[in-house]
Each structure stands twice: as C-alpha cells, then as structure tokens.
Amino acid sequence: DVKVTQSSRYLVKRTGEKVFLECVQDMDHENMFWYRQDPGLGLRLIYFSYDVKMKEKGDIPEGYSVSREKKERFSLILESASTNQTSMYLCASSLGQGNRNEQFFGPGTRLTVL
Amino acid sequence: AQRVTQPEKLLSVFKGAPVELKCNYSYSGSPELFWYVQYSRQRLQLLLRHISRESIKGFTADLNKGETSFHLKKPFAQEEDSAMYYCALSDKLIFGTGTRLQVFP
Numbered sequence: 001d002v003k004v005t006q007s008s009r010y011l012v013k014r015t016g017e018k019v020f021l022e023c024v025q026d027m028d029h030e031n032m033f034w035y036r037q038d039p040g041l042g043l044r045l046i047y048f049s050y051d052v053k054m055k056e057k058g059d060i061p062e063g064y065s066v067s068r069e070k071k072e073r074f075s076l077i078l079e080s081a082s083t084n085q086t087s088m089y090l091c092a093s094s095l096g097q098g099n100r101n102e103q104f105f106g107p108g109t110r111l112t113v114l
Numbered sequence: 115a116q117r118v119t120q121p122e123k124l125l126s127v128f129k130g131a132p133v134e135l136k137c138n139y140s141y142s143g144s145p146e147l148f149w150y151v152q153y154s155r156q157r158l159q160l161l162l163r164h165i166s167r168e169s170i171k172g173f174t175a176d177l178n179k180g181e182t183s184f185h186l187k188k189p190f191a192q193e194e195d196s197a198m199y200y201c202a203l204s205d206k207l208i209f210g211t212g213t214r215l216q217v218f219p
Contacts, residue, residue: 004157035209040123041211042120042200042209042210042211043158043200043202090158092158100205101204102160102163103150103204105159106157108157
C-alpha cells in the first residue's frame with residue numbers, strides 16, 4: 001500500500017519566514033510532485049522531480065524552490081513566505097518514467113501565512 | 115495551449131438520479147486522462163483512467179477525441195458519491211478546477 005506522508009497537517013507562519021514542507025514516500029517511486037490546491041483554481045503544479053537531485057519547474061514555481069537529495073524525500077521551500085502563499089499544499093508520487101502513471105497523494109499541509 | 119476544463123463548480127442531484135461531470139481538454143497528441151476524487155477529510159485518490167476502460171464505484175468515463183471530452187458518468191448517484199472530482203491530463207500534469215458533487219437523500 002503506497003504511503004505518501006507530509007510533515008505537517010497544519011502550519012502557521014509569519015510573512016518573511018522561511019518555510020520547509022517535507023514529503024516522504026515509501027514505495028520507491030521515481031517521480032515526486034508538489035501542488036497547491038485553491039478553491040476555484042484546482043490543483044496547480046509547483047515543481048516536480050523525476051530523479052534524485054533533479055527538479056523541473058511546474059506552472060507556478062515563483063516564490064518556491066525544492067530539494068530532492070534522496071529518492072524518497074521531496075522538500076518544498078518557501079524562501080520568504082508571503083500571504084498569497086496561504087494554501088493547501090499536496091505532495092504526490094508516481095512510478096516509472098514520465099507522467100502517464102497514477103499519482104498517489106499525501107494528506108496535504110494547510111499553510112497559513114500571517 | 116494544453117488545458118483541462120471542468121465547467122461546473124457544483125453539481126447537485128438527488129439520490130438515484132443520473133450524474134454527468136463534464137471534462138473537456140485541449141491537447142495535440144494522444145492524451146492520458148484521469149479522474150481523481152477527494153472525499154471529505156480524505157486524500158485525493160485515483161478514481162479511474164481512460165485506458166483501463168473499467169467501471170469504478172459505478173462510474174465510467176469515455177474518451178471522445180472528436181469532442182475532446184472525458185465526461186464522468188454514473189446512472190444512479192448515491193449519497194456516498196458526494197465529493198470533489200478532478201479531471202486530469204496526465205501527460206502535462208494539468209488538473210481541472212474541480213467539480214463538487216452533492217448528492218441529496
């Protein structure tokens with residue numbers, strides 16, 4: 001059973017703080033993804049990674065960076081949090097090459113930036 | 115540009131009524147399309163994908179390349195179908211804006 005875990009369910013930070021969101025998957029998946037989920041906007045891809053130390057920008061990478069030092073872990077970093085980054089953040093992983101396989105999602109982290 | 119459109123934000127039906135959640139896509143290739151579902155307080159999960167051509171929880175979806183659509187259908191809605199549904203174009207990692215289905219008793 002695929003397990004994708006995220007470090008926090010709820011997080012409250014102040015404007016300007018550096019924020020780390022951690023995601024771990026235990027099924028040896030090659031691909032990992034970070035999305036943000038906002039009402040009326042659906043899921044929007046921030047960054048993704050097909051391999052260790054590899055990263056690709058998604059549709060809305062501005063204000064974010066990522067790190068993938070180990071295959072099972074994909075971190076999302078907000079260098080200087082802003083109020084417009086208040087959102088639900090979803091991590092996902094999938095098996096194999098490319099994007100055509102099922103994605104398995106974590107429970108999400110609801111981030112509030114004050 | 116590649117795009118997934120779900121025109122309805124909210125769809126409300128009574129139990130036993132037929133349901134159709136609309137999804138249209140824009141993609142110049144052979145798309146890989148999925149429907150994901152998120153029940154209340156649960157994580158987003160795959161419902162079905164077009165290449166498997168199977169029925170999951172009574173839902174089916176047929177890829178219509180001529181109309182560039184991948185509508186999700188169920189002949190008789192159940193209360194437990196109430197959830198948020200997202201259509202996704204997997205090749206381009208694009209999700210639609212989602213449709214909330216409410217099934218009333």
